[in-house]
Amino acid sequence: xxxxxxxxxxxxxxxxxxxxxxxxxxxxxxxxxxxxxxxxxxxxxxxxxxxxxxxxxxxxxxxxxxxxxxxxxxxxxxxxxxxxxxxxxxxxxxxxxxxxxxxxxxxxxxxxxxxxxxxxxxxxxxxxxxxxxxxxxxxxxxxxxxxxxxxxxxxxxxxxxxxxxxxxxxxxxxxxxxxxxxxxxxxxxxxxxxxxxxxxxxxxxxxxxxxxxxxxxxxxxxxxxxxxxxxxxxxxxxxxxxxxxxxxxxxxxxxxxxxxxxxxxxxxxxxxxxxxxxxxxxxxxxxxxxxxxxxxxxxxxxxxxxxxxxxxxxxxxxxxxxxxxxxxxxxxxxxxxxxxxxxxxxxxxxxxxxxxxxxxxxxxxxxxxxxxxxxxxxxxxxxxxxxxxxxxxxxxxxxxxxxxxxxxxxxxxxxxxxxxxxxxxxxxxxxxxxxxxxxxxxxxxxxxxxx
Amino acid sequence: xxxxxxxxxxxxxxxxxxxxxxxxxxxxxxxxxxxxxxxxxxxxxxxxxxxxxxxxxxxxxxxxxxxxxxxxxxxxxxxxxxxxxxxxxxxxxxxxxxxxxxxxxxxxxxxxxxxxxxxxxxxxxxxxxxxxxxxxxxxxxxxxxxxxxxxxxxxxxxxxxxxxxxxxxxxxxxxxxxxxxxxxxxxxxxxxxxxxxxxxxxxxxxxxxxxxxxxxxxxxxxxxxxxxxxxxxxxxxxxxxxxxxxxxxxxxxxxxxxxxxxxxxxxxxxxxxxxxxxxxxxxxxxxxxxxxxxxxxxxxxxxxxxxx
Numbered sequence: 001x002x003x004x005x006x007x008x009x010x011x012x013x014x015x016x017x018x019x020x021x022x023x024x025x026x027x028x029x030x031x032x033x034x035x036x037x038x039x040x041x042x043x044x045x046x047x048x049x050x051x052x053x054x055x056x057x058x059x060x061x062x063x064x065x066x067x068x069x070x071x072x073x074x075x076x077x078x079x080x081x082x083x084x085x086x087x088x089x090x091x092x093x094x095x096x097x098x099x100x101x102x103x104x105x106x107x108x109x110x111x112x113x114x115x116x117x118x119x120x121x122x123x124x125x126x127x128x129x130x131x132x133x134x135x136x137x138x139x140x141x142x143x144x145x146x147x148x149x150x151x152x153x154x155x156x157x158x159x160x161x162x163x164x165x166x167x168x169x170x171x172x173x174x175x176x177x178x179x180x181x182x183x184x185x186x187x188x189x190x191x192x193x194x195x196x197x198x199x200x201x202x203x204x205x206x207x208x209x210x211x212x213x214x215x216x217x218x219x220x221x222x223x224x225x226x227x228x229x230x231x232x233x234x235x236x237x238x239x240x241x242x243x244x245x246x247x248x249x250x251x252x253x254x255x256x257x258x259x260x261x262x263x264x265x266x267x268x269x270x271x272x273x274x275x276x277x278x279x280x281x282x283x284x285x286x287x288x289x290x291x292x293x294x295x296x297x298x299x300x301x302x303x304x305x306x307x308x309x310x311x312x313x314x315x316x317x318x319x320x321x322x323x324x325x326x327x328x329x330x331x332x333x334x335x336x337x338x339x340x341x342x343x344x345x346x347x348x349x350x351x352x353x354x355x356x357x358x359x360x361x362x363x364x365x366x367x368x369x370x371x372x373x374x375x376x377x378x379x380x381x382x383x384x385x386x387x388x389x390x391x392x393x394x395x396x397x398x399x400x401x402x403x404x405x406x407x408x409x410x411x412x413x414x415x416x417x418x419x420x421x422x423x424x425x426x427x428x429x430x431x432x433x434x435x436x437x438x439x440x441x442x443x444x445x446x447x448x449x450x451x
Numbered sequence: 452x453x454x455x456x457x458x459x460x461x462x463x464x465x466x467x468x469x470x471x472x473x474x475x476x477x478x479x480x481x482x483x484x485x486x487x488x489x490x491x492x493x494x495x496x497x498x499x500x501x502x503x504x505x506x507x508x509x510x511x512x513x514x515x516x517x518x519x520x521x522x523x524x525x526x527x528x529x530x531x532x533x534x535x536x537x538x539x540x541x542x543x544x545x546x547x548x549x550x551x552x553x554x555x556x557x558x559x560x561x562x563x564x565x566x567x568x569x570x571x572x573x574x575x576x577x578x579x580x581x582x583x584x585x586x587x588x589x590x591x592x593x594x595x596x597x598x599x600x601x602x603x604x605x606x607x608x609x610x611x612x613x614x615x616x617x618x619x620x621x622x623x624x625x626x627x628x629x630x631x632x633x634x635x636x637x638x639x640x641x642x643x644x645x646x647x648x649x650x651x652x653x654x655x656x657x658x659x660x661x662x663x664x665x666x667x668x669x670x671x672x673x674x675x676x677x678x679x680x681x682x683x684x685x686x687x688x689x690x691x692x693x694x695x696x697x698x699x700x701x702x703x704x705x706x707x708x709x710x711x712x713x714x715x716x717x718x719x720x721x722x723x724x725x726x727x728x729x730x731x732x733x734x735x736x737x738x739x740x741x742x743x744x745x746x747x748x749x750x751x752x753x754x755x756x757x758x759x
């Protein structure tokens with residue numbers, strides 16, 4: 001067993017309340033479309049995630065009258081009082097019967113300032129794979145904790161998975177404050193505990209808000225019950241958080257990456273390569289390298305979805321032609337020449353395992369990296385993460401819902417970036433060869449805690 | 452680590468551009484990984500947007516898969532006209548899977564005159580998938596339509612019986628959609644998963660996507676039944692003593708004519724529809740779909756059976 005927590009300045013996370021900066025005035029001529037923030041509500045079962053999301057939708061008037069009526073009648077049928085807001089997102093029969101969330105529910109909300117895509121994730125350990133599905137595309141994790149119970153192992157596991165999946169911002173809703181009489185110390189204990197954990201996990205920023213989802217305190221409306229709290233409400237914080245398009249580094253330092261999805265012939269001859277751009281902008285004339293062949297060229301033309309253009313930005317679907325006639329096919333990567341990855345067959349990755357059968361040394365799987373399908377063998381398991389204390393524990397296998405560090409040998413070379421640099425080229429999925437079910441999520445490199 | 456959130460800097464792509472690029476990405480992945488994909492084309496607004504996106508995804512090359520319409524036989528003429536015109540403009544092949552043929556072949560029982568054939572579509576659809584060997588169906592379903600759909604993956608797996616098992620969905624990490632299935636199984640692919648009704652209309656406005664005329668206000672003979680306005684037609688005659696009204700209406704969704712309700716509206720163009728959608732207090736399916744009014748789990752039950 002080895003202690004992995006090193007070099008982290010705990011003092012950074014000790015203050016959990018910080019007055020937010022004022023919002024900038026809207027700028028004339030700014031793009032008319034609003035920004036998109038994707039967030040995942042995570043945390044342990046029964047801590048109130050679905051109720052909080054329901055409350056947020058209700059108080060921001062996102063619900064239609066027929067949905068509210070259906071909710072009220074369903075609540076009455078279950079003897080759940082006037083309105084059980086959790087029933088809004090628990091959309092499956094089995095979920096409503098058991099009062100738990102089995103799979104992610106996606107909900108949508110729009111305020112004048114932002115569009116939100118909300119992934120309401122299940123809290124149960126056995127549905128961790130579904131929580132990871134919801135968190136993998138999120139910019140922010142909304143971690144819900146029951147103040148009367150405190151931080152549980154499952155809360156820590158979810159925060160850990162969210163952080164390893166690259167969620168940069170953590171919004172802690174210290175829920176059920178009404179049950180502890182709005183005692184500021186109950187809030188403080190949870191906030192500090194999760195701030196420390198987040199700091200160890202490499203999370204960029206954190207905000208903790210005392211709330212009662214049931215009564216709507218500090219969700220969209222400021223609560224009168226906690227004069228001691230001067231920070232933002234949950235909605236304020238969701239407006240303030242950085243809405244980075246999830247896979248794309250905000251500063252562009254990752255370098256442009258265009259995994260080739262399809263190759264098409266141009267009417268006038270020549271070929272063009274289509275894909276979704278990530279990492280950085282790409283412009284006509286840019287020097288690129290095609291991987292894994294390593295052949296070099298320049299971008300000759302770029303087509304967006306509305307015709308030719310001089311440059312494209314991350315998250316955009318584009319087609320490009322190259323100045324040279326090279327052999328490029330689906331699964332290849334067109335990368336900015338500076339800082340381009342070196343294709344490798346020996347890949348070390350952090351893996352969240354969802355397989356019924358454990359991942360073991362010698363196991364063979366199909367993998368998908370960007371648009372490349374190939375095969376891989378596990379050559380070593382370098383340990384698994386104990387989520388209760390973030391230590392790496394020696395282990396030669398990973399069971400369902402465990403996280404560990406695994407070395408793979410791949411059949412075809414992979415042009416990988418570290419996951420922290422680019423979520424697209426830094427990730428791959430592990431797929432069962434017989435059933436085609438995805439059994440693992442792999443992130444290239446070691447997680448922050450094990451770095 | 453910072454405490455508190457720094458105010459976000461201005462971003463480069465607006466949300467409609469992000470949704471458009473992502474949908475195109477999904478369509479291209481399905482085309483590249485699946486052997487025989489098909490685009491389910493009801494000629495409603497969502498499938499019209501999906502067809503538009505498919506066109507943009509491959510232009511100037513042709514769309515590399517056929518379209519399929521599951522035809523209950525109870526159609527709006529305007530919709531069928533639009534379907535045929537749009538398919539021919541796009542140069543796509545159209546497969547028509549007919550519920551009437553399923554009835555004639557004894558695969559399903561005829562519900563009788565005046566009853567909805569909506570639910571029978573599942574059998575017709577699954578038979579057509581098997582007949583043509585389709586391994587992926589691209590559909591225009593959105594997660595904001597219904598609470599069971601809100602749970603579904605972008606690439607949603609169907610077993611050899613065409614069934615959706617909501618309790619055992621495959622993990623779907625990042626944007627790594629993998630399209631491999633074994634023989635007899637198939638995928639439903641929903642590139643518009645994250646679009647809302649308002650996103651669809653905003654996109655229709657921005658891209659000038661053509662729609663069947665029944666989406667805009669027009670005069671029509673309707674009856675009010677179960678709180679919904681239903682268009683009078685040979686397959687939906689008024690019941691004895693039921694008053695028929697000549698009303699100014701439009702349709703918010705377009706499905707089988709026997710279970711798709713109209714809403715009173717004066718919105719004659721896309722901009723007016725958007726203004727209406729922004730201010731409405733009733734959901735799309737709540738206002739207009741009799742098939743969702745049966746129970747709390749109507750959609751989930753139909754989806755389990757293979758419904759789209």
